[in-house]
Amino acid sequence: MSSAEFLSALSNLIGTRYVLQARQDIEPFCLDMRSRYLGQPLAVALPGTRAEVAELARLAQRFCVPLVPQGGNTSTCGAATPDASGRALVVGLRRLDRTIEVDAANNSMTLEAGVTLARAQQIAEEADRLFPLSLASEGSCQIGGNLATNAGGLAVLRYGTMRDLALGLEVVLPDGRVLNQLSGLRKDTSGLDLKHLFIGSEGQLGLITAATLKLFPRPRARATALVGVADAQTAIDWLGALRDRFADRLTTFEMMSADCLTLLRDYQGDKVPFIAPWTLLIELSDSDGQQALESALVEWLAEREMVDGVIAQSEGERLALWQLREDMSETQKRRGPSIKHDIGVPSSAIPAFLAQAGLALEQAFPGCSIMAFGHAGDGNLHYNVSFTRPRNADLFDDEERVNRIVYDVVYRLNGTLAAEHGIGQLKTHWLEAYKDPLALSLMRSLKTVLDPNGLMNPGKWLSGE
């Protein structure tokens, strides 16, 4: 059974125009977003329905063709990029972009996997509801990819990650059987909850084709402040105090180091209102009561010691404060490459992490630069290291050593080396190094049950050595 036969059968199944083989057509599917991994697939398939996905999986089984599911191709760790063997079929889900159901009264919606995150947010808004997942690539990334990664982003503190937002899934198993676990239920104790196998599995166990997602009331009031505090411990004390005072109204608690703000000022000038040892972006939201919410935040802040602070007085000012936070990644890129981490620790351990990792890196690489910023409310920091040598030369020669130093501290503090970006290809060997071997071996046993022929996104972390 040849590749040609397979491609011909595939073309018959989904239509020749949806089986991409020309170099310029498949190129966008071969390179990951950070341009670290360039794969070479057999072809790219763009099935249009769940039934086609199921038939495609059956066909792939028959011809032993590996499948690499791909959403918006925005993985930061090469999770959706095929290997270079030329054997795998990339399965782009973007044509599965239908709204199956919006049940506003149940606060749920069921969408196909290829709907972009931005579109999902819009569908919710059209039903006067909020779908709260929000992240930098929301214009391109897709619901299916968000689920496969268990994406996090900017609103996890209040609403949880994609895992928490998923009520049910529909998954095409590697053998083409369709596991329909779409469900609008909040409570169900009729058996194991199988959806959790697929959430965060990075396409290695099956192809997610649809999902039922939670909706929320739309916030109608927001109060936003950018505040400087003296040290990281104060920041974490504030996090506790804010939650205590405002409960779930606390929607955002982001933290940026002085070096981050200095860098932003270098590129953006006086858009940066002040520089403090640590700068917090705090946002409260509520279903009602704009004035009361703003006053409450002002009052709360007035009782605290801060280095400096700005409260947004208009939607424009609010967006400008957010822009600073959102510009961090891009601004950093302009300064040159960095060794990036997406670490998580219990939020109570953030000060210890910063102190211990900072000290260890400074000892190993005197004068190195560390940009620490991120979702402190979730215990998740982006922690990017550069200038380990003068003029940032040969930075990546130090990557292994830097990672080892950072992850040693992370695991001493019961943290994770991948809080929201996943493992993909980038971190497989680190997962091997730090993850409990029993846990990893169990995961791989589960893989053999669901994908006995190892055809789903092979060569990633579930495939084993």
Next chain:
Amino acid sequence: MSSAEFLSALSNLIGTRYVLQARQDIEPFCLDMRSRYLGQPLAVALPGTRAEVAELARLAQRFCVPLVPQGGNTSTCGAATPDASGRALVVGLRRLDRTIEVDAANNSMTLEAGVTLARAQQIAEEADRLFPLSLASEGSCQIGGNLATNAGGLAVLRYGTMRDLALGLEVVLPDGRVLNQLSGLRKDTSGLDLKHLFIGSEGQLGLITAATLKLFPRPRARATALVGVADAQTAIDWLGALRDRFADRLTTFEMMSADCLTLLRDYQGDKVPFIAPWTLLIELSDSDGQQALESALVEWLAEREMVDGVIAQSEGERLALWQLREDMSETQKRRGPSIKHDIGVPSSAIPAFLAQAGLALEQAFPGCSIMAFGHAGDGNLHYNVSFTRPRNADLFDDEERVNRIVYDVVYRLNGTLAAEHGIGQLKTHWLEAYKDPLALSLMRSLKTVLDPNGLMNPGKWLSGE
């Protein structure tokens, strides 16, 4: 290898006094809470540490002794009751009752599995935090059992089920290996999230020995009302409107039919303030602002059409309103047996469920009694049927037919036959009848990976035919 040898080795391991064999000692472990299942174990073991649980599991593997984990023995469906073979060892977890860590700044606590739910609530309170799981048997049930059942209860609308409240687990696998997934992290994309395999597995995949649980700020304001509305659709419309207006402040939305209130009045007289077609127990809670919260609820209700209503003016009145809801189960028992259901549907489908199931039951059993009450905010109703024949005679002869009628409607509306009570022994054949066969067969495949010798809580729903 004989039972005597096993018991002797077990006694050496955990101490003779913790291996119960005398009839009067093991009796409390043999009968389920609803007195439907009477088992006969080989013995009851009460290990004192995780290490002892692990050694015990290894020993059981060697001697091929089935294990039945048991917490507070409060399952409503016989999930923790051994079979009558006299072969299984009941493993009571109650001596594992230590607090491992309370991390108030991370809003998490790590407890051993044998801590009772009431004690867990208290531990949280001592740290000025809330552990929100709350249910009728909280004085006896244990954290481990709550996890194994994925318990729900009275605060799911705002805080989620036990699955949502668990950050991490420690599990002794059937072969004695310890899977340590204790974690205070809110975000972790480093591999599959294995804890979800064990949550809701009813002791069939391993022995949960500890858990890290989420904590929340303690509510400091509450507004509670008992309100009568004209029909179920109005109730569900209110649910949406309340969420829209009060977002996560809406903590409780319970619903009781007129028949429920009439029954309560029969036994409790004028403690029942009014009888309406449907009575709602509504509670808002917030971190602050008692007066504002009460006024907002009063104002909101004033704008609505209601049949009757009472707002609690004091903590005493508040507890009295709650008592009515909590007395439902007991009061019903005094009237005689009923065929109980713990159904869930999308909350938007509750009116359709009530109409369709009510009609079908009335056609099949003219004049039968239906008591419908429960967690409408979660789409979960307790739906209890009796008097299918005059004087409630031979009620259980109609059980199969009644269940079939109810579950047919439930599944037509994409619901579940077990929203929060689990499957246990009571509902295995109903699970077989209504659950997607592919899902069920996948669950059983997972069981063969984790428990290849089938020693964990055998004869329940994961064991298969």
